[in-house]
Amino acid sequence: DAALARGLAFEALEAAEEALELFREQGREDEEAGALTTVINARLTNAEPSEALRTAKSAHERARRLGSAKGEAAALQAVASVCIHIRAPTEAVQALNNAQGIYRKLKDRKREAGALTMSINAHLLTGDVEDALRAAKEARAIYQEAKDRRGEAEVLEIVAQVHLAQGATNEALDAAKGMALLLEQLGEQASVAKARQMVAELYIQKGDFDGALKAAKEALANSQKT
Numbered sequence: 001d002a003a004l005a006r007g008l009a010f011e012a013l014e015a016a017e018e019a020l021e022l023f024r025e026q027g028r029e030d031e032e033a034g035a036l037t038t039v040i041n042a043r044l045t046n047a048e049p050s051e052a053l054r055t056a057k058s059a060h061e062r063a064r065r066l067g068s069a070k071g072e073a074a075a076l077q078a079v080a081s082v083c084i085h086i087r088a089p090t091e092a093v094q095a096l097n098n099a100q101g102i103y104r105k106l107k108d109r110k111r112e113a114g115a116l117t118m119s120i121n122a123h124l125l126t127g128d129v130e131d132a133l134r135a136a137k138e139a140r141a142i143y144q145e146a147k148d149r150r151g152e153a154e155v156l157e158i159v160a161q162v163h164l165a166q167g168a169t170n171e172a173l174d175a176a177k178g179m180a181l182l183l184e185q186l187g188e189q190a191s192v193a194k195a196r197q198m199v200a201e202l203y204i205q206k207g208d209f210d211g212a213l214k215a216a217k218e219a220l221a222n223s224q225k226t
Contacts, residue, residue: 013042033074040078044085053082073102073111080118089125096122113142113151120158132162153182153191160198173202184222193222 016038023032036059043052056078063071076099083092096119103112116139123132136159143151156179163172180195196219203212 029070049086073099089122092122113139149182153179169205189222189225193219
């Protein structure tokens with residue numbers, strides 16, 4: 001992933017494809033899933049969505065053929081990732097629903113929550129805000145059950161943005177405050193500062209300038225701790 005982060009997507013793609021083959025040969029399913037994600041991201045960065053989709057669907061067929069439920073679910077998430085990128089949300093939602101079902105059977109709650117979190121954006125692309133918020137609620141409940149604060153914070157950030165886009169400032173503010181609290185518990189000061197800046201902006205939208213000033217001061221204090 002480091003090569004991809006530096007914008008060297010071609011080098012990242014080559015390395016990820018080599019890693020993908022190696023992990024497949026060794027039967028290392030978790031690492032294989034990670035390498036597949038990197039291959040897909042690299043192809044999308046290279047503006048190769050058709051090849052990315054072909055790779056993801058090929059991985060799905062391979063996993064089904066081998067009877068690898070975990071591999072099948074990971075590949076379905078890869079398919080969904082590409083479909084979201086190319087704005088084919090209906091196919092993305094279907095792939096993610098199938099992935100969730102597999103993870104549920106495997107009793108892998110955290111990965112089920114991950115698939116649900118991905119589905120939020122897919123539902124939003126279809127214009128179905130209600131289903132997006134339902135998926136967010138389900139994902140958050142699983143993250144809370146697993147005591148995964150980072151996962152829960154990620155969901156709350158999306159929820160805040162959804163409510164903001166809908167003009168529901170109070171709901172957006174509640175989500176942003178919850179996100180800031182979780183990130184503070186994780187000790188991620190830079191992320192807390194960003195969340196509190198969002199809180200300040202939402203207070204301004206409400207016309208609550210005292211609340212905005214307090215949140216802005218807290219954001220500054222957090223940023224100075226980084």
